[in-house]
Amino acid sequence: MRTIAIINLKGGVAKTTTAINMSIILSELHQKRVLLVDNDIQANASKFFNLHDYDKNGIENVFRNERVATKELIERTSYENMDMIPTNMNLDNAVSELMQEEGDQIGKLKKALKEVESEYDYCLIDCPPSIAMNVLNAIVAADDIIIPIKLDKHALDGMEELIDVIDELVTYNKNLENIMCLPVMTMKDEFVLAGEKLLRESNYRVFDTNIRYSVKVIGSTFQSCVGITEYSPRCSAAKDYKGLVEEYLRLVKDGE
Ligand SMILES: Nc1ncnc2c1ncn2[C@@H]1O[C@H](COP(=O)(O)OP(=O)(O)OP(=O)(O)O)[C@@H](O)[C@H]1O
Ligand SMILES: [Mg+2]
Numbered sequence: 001m002r003t004i005a006i007i008n009l010k011g012g013v014a015k016t017t018t019a020i021n022m023s024i025i026l027s028e029l030h031q032k033r034v035l036l037v038d039n040d041i042q043a044n045a046s047k048f049f050n051l052h053d054y055d056k057n058g059i060e061n062v063f064r065n066e067r068v069a070t071k072e073l074i075e076r077t078s079y080e081n082m083d084m085i086p087t088n089m090n091l092d093n094a095v096s097e098l099m100q101e102e103g104d105q106i107g108k109l110k111k112a113l114k115e116v117e118s119e120y121d122y123c124l125i126d127c128p129p130s131i132a133m134n135v136l137n138a139i140v141a142a143d144d145i146i147i148p149i150k151l152d153k154h155a156l157d158g159m160e161e162l163i164d165v166i167d168e169l170v171t172y173n174k175n176l177e178n179i180m181c182l183p184v185m186t187m188k189d190e191f192v193l194a195g196e197k198l199l200r201e202s203n204y205r206v207f208d209t210n211i212r213y214s215v216k217v218i219g220s221t222f223q224s225c226v227g228i229t230e231y232s233p234r235c236s237a238a239k240d241y242k243g244l245v246e247e248y249l250r251l252v253k254d255g256e
Pocket of ligand 2: 017042
């Protein structure tokens with residue numbers, strides 16, 4: 001199983017959109033067995049898959065002292081090859097408790113995912129816009145990190161800090177192979193194009209694929225469980241997300 005953490009300190013930069021659509025495309029179009037982990041108390045991905053439920057176990061259990069077996073946290077989605085570990089606001093408490101704990105604070109998610117590594121080809125972790133303890137756990141668990149970047153004036157704010165945090169955690173994560181930026185919500189606007197040029201000329205690694213801005217993406221959020229490739233197969237963002245997954249599979253040399 002290969003684990004992809006989708007992170008950025010900034011909010012509203014398509015982390016959840018990317019996690020959901022990459023998961024659906026990997027499972028539906030590439031027949032990969034996918035586990036999507038919702039690691040954000042906002043629970044946008046859990047709500048999208050109708051799995052937001054305070055009576056159910058969720059990712060919070062990974063961070064609590066009295067551990068539950070990982071397979072007990074997994075829910076089926078409406079997609080055949082795709083399961084999910086959902087979340088809810090209880091995650092907030094679990095993360096606060098974790099910060100008071102002695103001993104291993106950042107390796108809990110990695111350890112939990114190891115229990116189910118033979119069940120899946122890919123695990124995607126949707127993270128909140130922060131570097132809270134649950135995000136550090138995602139960084140430590142990851143083989144690959146994807147940082148979606150919306151190219152506005154503040155696009156690269158926090159990037160240095162984020163890369164510094166990742167660098168510090170590399171000693172705890174010998175598996176981390178790729179840290180890739182993904183330009184999202186791009187459009188033919190002179191400032192956006194200039195921002196993209198700057199990003200591509202920087203020291204950061206950037207996917208060749210851009211995810212273009214498309215109003216259809218916003219529409220798709222109103223339809224539970226329907227990814228952009230099904231909601232509007234011909235829109236630019238659907239084509240771009242398919243291209244992104246192909247580029248990602250080439251990057252990790254998954255010849256299928
Ligand atoms: N390619 C796109 N074109 C147009 N709108 C988009 C695109 N990608 C994402 N959006 C919209 O941008 C908003 C933010 O997206 P999303 O919720 O995925 O961001 P996020 O980084 O997960 O946010 P948060 O930090 O709050 O978790 C949503 O309304 C989403 O529909
Ligand atoms: Mg989100």
